[in-house]
Amino acid sequence: MATTLSSVTILSPVSADAYFRTDLGLLVAQPSGMCWNPFLPFIIIPEGYNALVTRCGAEIPDGDGKIVHKPGVQCADPFTTVSHLVTRNHCVWNAPIKGCKTLDNVQITIDISVIFRIVNGEQGNGVRFFVHEVTPGGLEQQLKDSVAQELRALARSMRHTEVYACRTGAPAQVARTVDDDDDEEDEKGPGMTFKEAEASRARGEDRHAQKGIDVTEAMKIKVNQTLDSCVEIVDISITDVGLPSSIAQQMTARTMVRSKQAYEVMEQKFAMLEIKCENEVEQLKLQNDEKESKQKAVGAKEVQDLKEDLAIKRAKHRRQLAEFNEHTTSECHKIEADTKEQANSLALEKARVLDTLRLSAQEEAALAEAQAEAEVQRFRAKTEATVAHNRAEAATTVAQAEKNANAALKKKRELDIDEKRLDVYQALASNKQVVVTDATDAESARLLVSDAVLQQHGGQQSSEAALVAKMNVLRVASNALGMRSEWDQSKLDGVRPQTMGR
Known part of the structure; x- marks a missing residue:
């Protein structure tokens, strides 16, 4: 199936993989949308592609000064975009080359498969040259012209019975005609054996197969020389060779006849080998029977010799065993006696050591x-x-602590006295029958007491205390006006107990 090399317009660089996976002949992709995003001010070049980046329509270099940009993320302004994406992978171009004539003027068709890749070159502008100058269509035309010329030259150098050997990776199957068989008989020679003839035929097939491999390698070098430096041919392989149907059927029939002849020869050889193997088997069986009888006689003699040696060794062993048992018994008695003597000596030594240790321990x-x-x-x-x-x-x-505590105790006692005094003042203040005053004059104090008594009884004179208080007020008033008093305070003080007594 022929492959067409092409380019395509895509929406954005991010979606390039979807196009390149579906179209195997796609080499160049041209993004049509804006690559710049105001929220993400950078452009993305996917992995596996080389890119040409433009700003306002002019191509700009990358950070290293190269016009071709490698995969990655780059900061960009609103006017920067990716103009072309070129794949870095290996590409396959398949095409049938028709009208190839062989050495015997048979027209054949050769299917070719070319593996190539787009390289940047030593100058660093190979991708740019491919995009603007070569283009995918131009590359396809160059490949067709170069490969077709080489394949036609290859086909013209071979006969139609040898063209199948040019297939890359195919086994060396060379179809032979009657003339080829005559040539083969000439190559065998009158004195050549069958094995030598088979070896000669295998060498001829290897030569044809190697010829096909060498041709494709040489073709790859020549095509690389004819193409531009931006394209590198990695491998060229001939996938199939098509002969005319009549010739293909004739070759198939000849191959079947030759295969049948080879099969009959192999059957004959197999029968001969089978007879030979049966004769060899019978001969080997006879030889084995003779060897077996001879080995049995030798084995019986060896067994008898071994039995005699075994009896001698057993007698010698029994004698050595008896001597060993006697020696062992004597050695055991000797060891027991030595052991008892050493045990007695050790017991005495133990008792002596224990007594010494006991006395030393007591001391x-x-x-x-x-x-x-x-x-x-x-x-x-x-x-x-x-x-x-x-x-x-x-x-x-x-x-010292009591001495230091005297001052504190003194202060504590004064504090207690003050607290008691305050309690007395509190009790006096809460007593409605007590008059508290700051007057130093006795008359004034009595006047205040009398006034308090009068206020308590509401001015009633039935009470003795109220009567005494009123008399005291009159006395103070008469003294203040200069009048002679008929009663004296001391008398009133003497009378008050009696009155209160009554």
Whole structure:
């Protein structure tokens, strides 16, 4: 199926992947919408593409001074946009090349597959040159012309029976005609064996297969030289070769005849090999039977020799075992005697050591007890001295505290007296029958008391206290006016108890 190289207009750079995935021949995409967003003042170049960026229609370089921009995010103003996106991936171009004539003037069709990619070149402007000068349509035309010329030259150098060997990756299957068989017989020679002929045929097929591989490699180099520097051919492969139907049927029939002949030869060889293998099997069975009988005789003799050696070794072993048991018994008795002697010696040594340790322990215990008693006495005396000293210091501290507390106690007593006095004043103030005054004159004090008594009784004279108060007021008034008083305060004071007594 032929592939058409093309370009397309897309809405924005972000949606480029959707177009390139659906169209395998798409090389260049031209965004039509504005890439600039007032809320996001930058442009996005997707991964896998080279881009040409313009400002007001003029192409601008990137930060490194290169006209081709790599994938990424770039700050931009409102007048900056992405004009072209060029893929960086490998692209495949498939096309059938028709009208190719072989060496024997047979017209064939060759399907070619070219893998290429768009490179930026050493100058850094290969992508720009491809977009404006080469274009996808021009590249497709260049590929058609260059590849068609090379393929026609390739087909003209081969016969139609050899063209299938040019398929890339296909096994070397070369169809042969009757003339080819005659040539093969000539190559075999009269004295060549069948194996040598098969090896010669395999070498010829390898040569044809290698020829196809070398042709495509050389074709890739030549096509790269004819194309512009912005396009690099990665690989060229011949996917299929089409012969005319009549010739293809003739070749198929010849191949079937040759395959049938080869099958019959292989069947004959297989029958011969089967007979040969059966004869070899019978011969090997006879040889094996002879070897088996011979080995059985040798084995019986070896078994008898081994039995005799085994009996001798068993007798020798029984003798060594008896000697070993006797030696072991004597050694056990000797070891038991030595052990008992050592045990007695160790028991005596143990008793002596225990007595020595007991006496030493008693002596050390008595010494430790005496030292402990002395330490106890010393600590007790030291403790009593410390207690006496602390008690003296406590008594001194208490006396000093009492001395320091006298002033505070004195103030506390004065405070208590003042509080009692205030309680008395409070009681007097709350008593309605008590008159409180700041007058220092006795007459004035009596006058105030009389006035209070009169106010309490509401001016009634039936009460003795009211009568005395009224008389006291009259006396004070007469004294103030210079009149002689017929009664005296001292008399009134003498009379008041009697009156109150009544």
